[in-house]
Amino acid sequence: MSTRVTSRPLAGSLGAEITGVDLSSVDDETFAQIHSAFLEHHVLVFRGQDLVPEQLIAYGERFGTLQVHPIIPSIEGYPPVICIPNLGKKRTLTEIWHSDVTFASTPPLGSILYALEVPECGGDTLFANQHLAYERLSPGLKSILGGLEATHSGKALASSITGDPQDTWKLQGTRHPVVRTHPDSGRKALYVNPAFTRGFADMTGEESAPLLKYLYARATTPDLTMRHSWRKGDVVMWDNRSVMHFAVHDHGDAPRDMHRVTIDGDTPS
Numbered sequence: 001m002s003t004r005v006t007s008r009p010l011a012g013s014l015g016a017e018i019t020g021v022d023l024s025s026v027d028d029e030t031f032a033q034i035h036s037a038f039l040e041h042h043v044l045v046f047r048g049q050d051l052v053p054e055q056l057i058a059y060g061e062r063f064g065t066l067q068v069h070p071i072i073p074s075i076e077g078y079p080p081v082i083c084i085p086n087l088g089k090k091r092t093l094t095e096i097w098h099s100d101v102t103f104a105s106t107p108p109l110g111s112i113l114y115a116l117e118v119p120e121c122g123g124d125t126l127f128a129n130q131h132l133a134y135e136r137l138s139p140g141l142k143s144i145l146g147g148l149e150a151t152h153s154g155k156a157l158a159s160s161i162t163g164d165p166q167d168t169w170k171l172q173g174t175r176h177p178v179v180r181t182h183p184d185s186g187r188k189a190l191y192v193n194p195a196f197t198r199g200f201a202d203m204t205g206e207e208s209a210p211l212l213k214y215l216y217a218r219a220t221t222p223d224l225t226m227r228h229s230w231r232k233g234d235v236v237m238w239d240n241r242s243v244m245h246f247a248v249h250d251h252g253d254a255p256r257d258m259h260r261v262t263i264d265g266d267t268p269s
């Protein structure tokens, strides 16, 4: 028998906390409720979970095939699980607004992060709703953006880890529409991000920069965001087709350790 699943919105623009769920064993009925909340709220928070890597993988696989990250090494014995440790303020890879792995031709549908160790305070994660960011733009700008593609590259990420610099697909530009349509909801969303987007396709970086800068500012205004303060045992999952996220690095060298699985997605259109 499934438990009573409840969902409570966490902010006006996105995010919900789900209670009544043990993610180590999710039956079909519970999964259907979680999936529907995921599509509605874009970011889901589950507190108090206790998951070994096999259970995190099994939960992620309810949503689809899991990706082996093209650049970040997996933890030993579990190819779909990557570790996101505290690399220090200077080396952090995630204190920048991004949607995951947009330099791939089929970027991930979603990502699931599980907190193994968290600082006493700080180390929060921000999320911003990219459907609302798009919907707020003027009809004129929407029409211009509707005809544009952008180039995305993993070069900076690859060179800051141990990525193989010879593996050129990570480094070349992958083109995606600047506005993508969510395959389940049909809603449009802005799909450019400061971590991986290099510029508009067929334009120079210099030509692209002013409009991208404007879009990033509009896409991350405080009233489009939610902020998650982590506790050990939290699982937070987000829809990469709907949101950008940003890991705030304000916790110095305090240990912060996360496991992540990443769900394969489709070609943005």
Ligand SMILES: O=C(O)CCC(=O)C(=O)O
Binding pocket: 084, 094, 100, 111, 113, 124, 125, 245, 246, 247, 248, 258, 260
């Ligand atoms: O560590 C976090 O809070 C976020 C990690 C992140 O940005 C990512 O997994 O892409």
